Amino acid sequence: MEDRYLTFALGKGRLANKTMELLEEIGIHCEEMKDKDTRKLIFADEKHKMRFFLAKGPDVPTYVEYGAADIGVVGKDTIMEEGRRVYEVLDLGFGKCRMCVCGPETSRELLEHHEMIRVATKYPHIAKDYFYNHKHQTVDIIKLNGSVELGPIVELSDVIVDIVETGGTLKENGLTVLEEICPLSARMIVNQVSMQMQTERIRELIGAIKKRL
Numbered sequence: 631m632e633d634r635y636l637t638f639a640l641g642k643g644r645l646a647n648k649t650m651e652l653l654e655e656i657g658i659h660c661e662e663m664k665d666k667d668t669r670k671l672i673f674a675d676e677k678h679k680m681r682f683f684l685a686k687g688p689d690v691p692t693y694v695e696y697g698a699a700d701i702g703v704v705g706k707d708t709i710m711e712e713g714r715r716v717y718e719v720l721d722l723g724f725g726k727c728r729m730c731v732c733g734p735e736t737s738r739e740l741l742e743h744h745e746m747i748r749v750a751t752k753y754p755h756i757a758k759d760y761f762y763n764h765k766h767q768t769v770d771i772i773k774l775n776g777s778v779e780l781g782p783i784v785e786l787s788d789v790i791v792d793i794v795e796t797g798g799t800l801k802e803n804g805l806t807v808l809e810e811i812c813p814l815s816a817r818m819i820v821n822q823v824s825m826q827m828q829t830e831r832i833r834e835l836i837g838a839i840k841k842r843l
């Protein structure tokens with residue numbers, strides 16, 4: 631039996647469910663977590679000395695950086711946006727989507743001519759890095775907290791930087807992908823000290839998951 635719990639922080643929702651499915655495949659079970667009515671925030675697999683808690687996606691890298699969780703599962707978008715000091719150890723392959731610059735067709739010209747444009751986004755760091763460091767274009771970044779597609783519709787912004795999965799939201803709102811920034815998917819992240827102190831356990835876990843991907 632291992633000496634201490636290995637603690638996982640999982641981004642609430644689909645990512646957490648997919649992660650638990652994957653862990654079940656390698657024999658790690660947490661039945662309690664499947665109870666949809668539970669208000670509990672933390673669950674354990676006593677046999678493997680593992681604990682799991684659900685957190686808001688953007689908080690997952692925070693828990694992992696500070697060591698409150700040894701391991702986290704969260705989208706690459708969140709990892710990039712939060713910029714925390716954690717090791718990204720594995721691409722889990724689910725939750726695939728793309729970070730894109732989107733807008734109405736009429737905004738394509740603005741992007742091509744490098745004009746001062748307004749960009750609405752939930753991801754100001756990603757947008758800033760893309761426009762300032764990669765495109766060397768000065769833009770005005772406006773932070774929103776969701777339903778970002780509204781930006782160009784109500785003329786708050788010329789374009790948006792957002793996640794595109796099926797493209798359905800864009801289509802229904804008369805917008806299109808103008809530029810692709812990067813592909814995204816769920817990643818496993820590890821606390822830097824845990825990686826040193828629990829190397830064998832964490833490596834074994836990563837190895838077992840890799841075999842299932």
Ligand code: PRP
Nearest residue numbers: 776777778792793794795796797798799
């Ligand atoms: C995300 C994203 C897009 C949409 C993309 O929003 O911000 O709006 O999903 O998916 P699609 O290409 O399959 O249509 P989410 O549902 O997370 O909510 P939000 O708008 O509040 O961020």
